[in-house]
Amino acid sequence: xxxxxxxxxxxxxxxxxxxxxxxxFIIFVACFIYMIVLAxxxxxxxxxxxxxxxxxxxxxxxxxxxxxYPEMEDYKYLFFPVPDKDYLYxxxxxxxxxADQEEDSNMECxxxxxxxxxxxxxxxxxxxxxxxxxxxxxxxxxKANGISSxxxxxxxxxxxxxxxxxxxLLDRVCFPDAEFFDSLGDYAxxxxxxxxxxxxxxxxxxxxxxITEGWxxxxxxxxxxxxxxxxxxxxxRLCVGVIIWCSIIVYHLLIIALAxxxxxxxxxxxxxxxxxxxxxxxxxxxxxxLFGCLGVSIIILCCLYSKIKLAIGILKTAANYVGDxxxxxxxxxxxxxxxxxxxxxxxxxxVYIFSWGDVEKRSGSVFGEVMxxxxxxxxxxxxxxxxxxxxxxxxxxxxxxxxxxxxIWYFAQPDTDNMHAPVYTSLKRCFRYHLGSxxxxxxxxxxxxxxxIILAYIEQQSxxxxxxxxxxxxxxxxxxxxMAACFERFIKFINKNAYIEIAMQGRNFCSAAKEAxxxxxxxxxxxxxxxxxxxxxxxIGEILIxxxxxxxxxxxxxxxxxxxxxxxxxxCLLIFIxxxxxxxxxxxxxxxxxxxxxxxxxxxEENARGRGMEAPEHCPEELRxxxxxKVQPKQDAQAAKLNQVQATNN
Numbered sequence: 001x002x003x004x005x006x007x008x009x010x011x012x013x014x015x016x017x018x019x020x021x022x023x024x025f026i027i028f029v030a031c032f033i034y035m036i037v038l039a040x041x042x043x044x045x046x047x048x049x050x051x052x053x054x055x056x057x058x059x060x061x062x063x064x065x066x067x068x069y070p071e072m073e074d075y076k077y078l079f080f081p082v083p084d085k086d087y088l089y090x091x092x093x094x095x096x097x098x099a100d101q102e103e104d105s106n107m108e109c110x111x112x113x114x115x116x117x118x119x120x121x122x123x124x125x126x127x128x129x130x131x132x133x134x135x136x137x138x139x140x141x142x143k144a145n146g147i148s149s150x151x152x153x154x155x156x157x158x159x160x161x162x163x164x165x166x167x168x169l170l171d172r173v174c175f176p177d178a179e180f181f182d183s184l185g186d187y188a189x190x191x192x193x194x195x196x197x198x199x200x201x202x203x204x205x206x207x208x209x210x211i212t213e214g215w216x217x218x219x220x221x222x223x224x225x226x227x228x229x230x231x232x233x234x235x236x237r238l239c240v241g242v243i244i245w246c247s248i249i250v251y252h253l254l255i256i257a258l259a260x261x262x263x264x265x266x267x268x269x270x271x272x273x274x275x276x277x278x279x280x281x282x283x284x285x286x287x288x289x290l291f292g293c294l295g296v297s298i299i300i301l302c303c304l305y306s307k308i309k310l311a312i313g314i315l316k317t318a319a320n321y322v323g324d325x326x327x328x329x330x331x332x333x334x335x336x337x338x339x340x341x342x343x344x345x346x347x348x349x350x351v352y353i354f355s356w357g358d359v360e361k362r363s364g365s366v367f368g369e370v371m372x373x374x375x376x377x378x379x380x381x382x383x384x385x386x387x388x389x390x391x392x393x394x395x396x397x398x399x400x401x402x403x404x405x406x407x408i409w410y411f412a413q414p415d416t417d418n419m420h421a422p423v424y425t426s427l428k429r430c431f432r433y434h435l436g437s438x439x440x441x442x443x444x445x446x447x448x449x450x451x452x453i454i455l456a457y458i459e460q461q462s463x464x465x466x467x468x469x470x471x472x473x474x475x476x477x478x479x480x481x482x483m484a485a486c487f488e489r490f491i492k493f494i495n496k497n498a499y500i501e502i503a504m505q506g507r508n509f510c511s512a513a514k515e516a517x518x519x520x521x522x523x524x525x526x527x528x529x530x531x532x533x534x535x536x537x538x539x540i541g542e543i544l545i546x547x548x549x550x551x552x553x554x555x556x557x558x559x560x561x562x563x564x565x566x567x568x569x570x571x572c573l574l575i576f577i578x579x580x581x582x583x584x585x586x587x588x589x590x591x592x593x594x595x596x597x598x599x600x601x602x603x604x605e606e607n608a609r610g611r612g613m614e615a616p617e618h619c620p621e622e623l624r625x626x627x628x629x630k631v632q633p634k635q636d637a638q639a640a641k642l643n644q645v646q647a648t649n650n
Contacts, residue, residue: 012411012618013404017429017506021436024509028393028439035386038379039349045373046352047359053368054078054094054172055361061368062094062172066359078366079166079174092366098166098174173366210566211574217553217563221575225549225582226329232541233590237319241312244533248301248308255294262287304529306626311530313622314601315537318593320620321406327423328405328593332585335398339391346387353379388449392442399496400438401426402592404503410600413618426503437502437509441495448488455481496592500599519602527598534594538587545583550576601626 053065056078060069063076075094166174211218266283269276301308322328356379357372372380404426430438459477467473497516501507507515520527553575557568601623608627619627 013407013429013504014506017433019433019436020502020506020508021434021440023436024440024443025436028389028436028443031386032390035349035383035390038353038383041379042349042352042354042356046355048351048355050355050359050368050370051351052170052172053359054366055368056094056366057092059361060094061359061361066368076172077168077174078172080176095174098168210568210570213566214557214563214568214571217556218571218575218578221549221553221578222582224552225545225579226586228545228548228552228579229329229541229583229586230323231548232544233319233322236537236541237316237323240315240319240537244308244312252294252297255290255297259287259290259294262290304525307526307529308533310526310601310623310626311533313626314530314594314598315534316622317410317597317620318406318534318590320622321409321593321597322590325405325409325422327421328402328589329586331398331401331405331423332588335394336585339394342390342394343387346390350380350383350387353383384453385446385450388453389442389446392445392449393439396438396442396445396495396499397430397435399592400430400434400499400503402589403496403500403596404429406593406596407500407503407600410597410620411618413620429503429506433506434502437512438499440509441498444491445488445495448484448491452481452484452488455484496595497599500596503596504600504603516599519599519606523598523602530594530598534591538591541587541590542580542583545586546576546580549579549582 047065049065054062056062060072062072062078065076072094074096077095077098078092079095079098080092166176169175262283266280266287269280269283353376355370356376357370359368360371361367362369401423405422408422408425455477459481462473462477494513494517497520498509498513501512501516502509505512505515550572554568554572557563557566557571597620604619604623605626
């Protein structure tokens with residue numbers, strides 16, 4: 001992709017750098033401030049309680065959450081006199097308190113003194129036929145069997161509010177207690193089971209006790225998972241070459257074994273009486289195809305030998321980097337906490353903005369819905385986009401630090417003792433010089449993520465109108481969503497490699513992305529193999545860290561007192577989730593190290609071409625064999641540097 005002879009030689013991350021993509025950072029700050037302004041406007045005008053508002057049969061808002069019925073201020077709970085689906089929407093009333101007593105008692109509800117306020121003559125009483133659970137049982141029996149109930153009793157039921165024991169749901173609805181359904185007998189078994197079988201209280205208490213007693217082991221699992229990660233990287237450093245070459249050999253041996261088996265099967269068919277020539281020929285054809293695949297595989301292996309060898313060297317070098325720069329392991333957890341804190345605050349603001357408007361009763365429901373004020377829908381879309389942008393920006397900052405550290409480590413070889421705080425240096429360069437470039441890259445990610453959300457929204461709306469069920473429309477939307485997802489992965493790939501170039505050369509985003517693409521294009525075969533092999537080892541590492549940590553903690557929980565007195569299931573499940581999360585964060589450092597070290601090596605190789613492939617002084621030990629001249633050992637390099645200083649002084 002162009003002539004490399006006139007390109008500036010890259011000798012490591014430059015110290016003399018300036019601010020990049022300042023305009024994009026200014027736009028980001030302005031949009032961020034506007035997002036905060038929208039959140040403040042939401043706090044002033046929104047009412048999150050409106051999202052859980054309930055309405056009685058007359059259409060009045062219980063508790064006056066919608067600020068239109070001051071007389072309902074004290075009646076904030078919705079009560080269902082007849083807990084049957086046919087009566088839920090048309091036969092309910094707002095009450096001051098939910099009934100929790102087992103004995104008959106009056107329950108104060110709105111409208112009892114003025115029956116004209118409601119379409120039915122609704123009263124609260126402690127003396128009605130429906131207070132007896134048998135009456136509810138009878139009504140449910142009649143409904144289940146299609147039998148008309150006594151008209152007098154039915155009329156009494158529809159014009160009387162009768163109390164029963166309830167629980168408060170969402171701080172808005174008086175929901176029937178399980179004991180009430182239990183009193184109805186067999187006719188309410190389905191309802192009863194749906195309420196009482198969801199949670200096994202004894203098992204839940206056992207899980208809570210096991211977590212309460214096992215919390216020291218759960219806390220220790222964080223450090224055990226990190227220890228497992230270091231053990232895995234040591235294993236990769238020592239055995240990755242053996243594993244890869246053994247896997248390749250086993251693959252070829254399996255092809256040979258299958259081909260020989262097919263030939264043997266063909267011979268058996270030929271020896272039958274009479275000979276089965278058709279099946280024998282089929283087996284021979286399969287064997288010849290397998291031998292052909294074997295030959296092609298061997299040719300490909302010969303062509304890719306040096307690339308596989310380089311991939312092994314890169315994986316070993318990245319493992320050494322993580323072992324030398326252990327502080328990089330804390331970068332991902334810290335930024336993850338920042339991301340979690342941002343989303344927590346963002347969700348609060350979103351709820352307030354979303355509830356900005358008037359509350360109306362939802363059709364076919366006792367709950368209300370917010371009718372947004374003018375302009376609120378646009379505010380919501382902008383606020384959503386800014387949430388995506390800020391989230392992508394935080395991730396970009398984290399990724400920049402993770403790819404900058406291995407660049408600093410790589411070009412500090414072989415004298416890593418004089419390497420000055422790579423994490424601190426990377427953070428300083430990130431926040432002092434390159435926030436604009438990171439805002440640029442994160443903007444691209446946020447735009448494509450917003451497009452995916454819009455496509456999902458269009459799909460949902462099209463299903464409501466019936467267009468979404470038509471096959472052409474369905475295929476078109478799925479195709480567009482698939483393309484958007486692929487493009488998002490491509491943008492993230494470009495961003496990561498652009499950040500590596502920014503970390504090394506201090507470029508702006510566009511020129512860094514162009515340079516990264518040039519290098520990757522010139523080394524496409526290498527990059528493919530390294531990403532493929534590296535991805536496999538990263539995935540295996542995440543799983544092994546989680547399994548290894550969980551197994552160690554399980555042995556402790558089942559063999560050490562007092563932990564062995566409780567069930568280890570729930571603590572182990574929680575430990576697996578924690579250790580897998582630690583494994584993902586741990587291996588993200590390793591994965592970014594692989595990508596950054598590969599680009600550093602490509603720069604080294606380009607620089608070495610002008611010196612007849614003489615190995616650079618800072619080339620890591622595992623990568624020296626790819627240059628003609630070996631790099632001096634660390635002690636020799638330090639001695640040579642000392643001799644040079646002495647000669648200069650003399």
